Amino acid sequence: MPRHGYRPARRPPNPSGVHFLASGHVADRLVAACAPGPADLVLDLGAGFGAITAHLARTGATVVAVERDPEFARKLRNRFGDRSTVRVVVADMRTFPLPRKPFVVASSIPYSISTPLLRRLVHSRHTQLDRAALLVEWGFAKRVTAIAPRSRDLAWWAARYELRIDRRVPARCFRPAPTMDSALLTITRRTGLPRAAEHTLRALLDAAYRTPDRSVRSVVAGYTGNRSRAVFRATGIAPAAPAGTLPPADWAALAAAVHDSQASTR
Numbered sequence: 001m002p003r004h005g006y007r008p009a010r011r012p013p014n015p016s017g018v019h020f021l022a023s024g025h026v027a028d029r030l031v032a033a034c035a036p037g038p039a040d041l042v043l044d045l046g047a048g049f050g051a052i053t054a055h056l057a058r059t060g061a062t063v064v065a066v067e068r069d070p071e072f073a074r075k076l077r078n079r080f081g082d083r084s085t086v087r088v089v090v091a092d093m094r095t096f097p098l099p100r101k102p103f104v105v106a107s108s109i110p111y112s113i114s115t116p117l118l119r120r121l122v123h124s125r126h127t128q129l130d131r132a133a134l135l136v137e138w139g140f141a142k143r144v145t146a147i148a149p150r151s152r153d154l155a156w157w158a159a160r161y162e163l164r165i166d167r168r169v170p171a172r173c174f175r176p177a178p179t180m181d182s183a184l185l186t187i188t189r190r191t192g193l194p195r196a197a198e199h200t201l202r203a204l205l206d207a208a209y210r211t212p213d214r215s216v217r218s219v220v221a222g223y224t225g226n227r228s229r230a231v232f233r234a235t236g237i238a239p240a241a242p243a244g245t246l247p248p249a250d251w252a253a254l255a256a257a258v259h260d261s262q263a264s265t266r
């Protein structure tokens with residue numbers, strides 16, 4: 001026994017580094033957070049043994065369980081083979097073609113590919129992601145939900161999608177338990193920003209993150225000229241704040257107002 005008198009917790013070996021969800025309660029909450037119904041197409045990315053797939057299958061949604069490991073995929077097929085609404089696909093979630101119609105994602109994703117996966121889901125202007133509920137590492141969830149995102153890309157994602165921590169999920173809810181807690185992160189497409197205004201949003205964010213100490217007023221005026229006063233009146237957003245501190249939802253509101261003001265002068 002070590003000198004300090006307690007035994008370090010013995011963890012079973014986990015050479016794959018994969019942590020499986022072992023809490024039905026968390027799986028229930030994850031599925032409730034994205035609320036799929038029979039009309040929805042839902043992807044379970046990295047389905048493992050089906051801890052989340054099983055809860056999704058009960059909703060009546062069309063479920064596509066994506067799993068890279070052929071042995072897990074075989075077990076998934078055995079488990080869900082009698083469900084006409086569940087399809088198991090052996091594929092890499094980083095390259096698997098995403099649906100061209102609106103879809104939902106409900107997944108516990110590998111920590112190591114959280115950023116590329118989030119980028120895949122929300123970055124493209126053509127993405128059809130409607131909403132998602134993801135189990136991700138706690139620190140990652142805190143970074144992507146920061147009030148003032150650190151990078152332009154993160155601001156672009158958070159301006160078009162509301163990223164929110166639903167709850168903290170303790171490490172003990174997984175087998176084997178990871179060294180850190182997770183978060184249930186929800187991602188919901190914002191309403192109120194027409195797709196046609198996304199070009200404007202992109203241009204505003206490019207300018208804001210190039211020179212984050214500039215005022216929001218100067219960023220917007222660079223784009224709208226003398227119409228900027230009307231834009232600030234319409235949104236109620238304070239024009240003097242440094243551009244790098246403005247929350248993404250406010251950039252979305254400004255882009256929508258700029259778009260409206262341009263449409264009204266055409």
Ligand SMILES: C[S@@+](CC[C@H](N)C(=O)[O-])C[C@H]1O[C@@H](n2cnc3c(N)ncnc32)[C@H](O)[C@@H]1O
Pocket residue numbers: 018019020021022045046047048049050051052066067068069072091092093094107108109110111
């Ligand atoms: C964190 S576990 C989650 C498993 C299961 N959804 C659960 O909650 O218990 C991640 C799963 O994703 C699979 N996986 C890892 N990388 C993948 C990739 N690039 N594409 C598809 N599946 C992957 C692993 O084999 C594993 O089954």
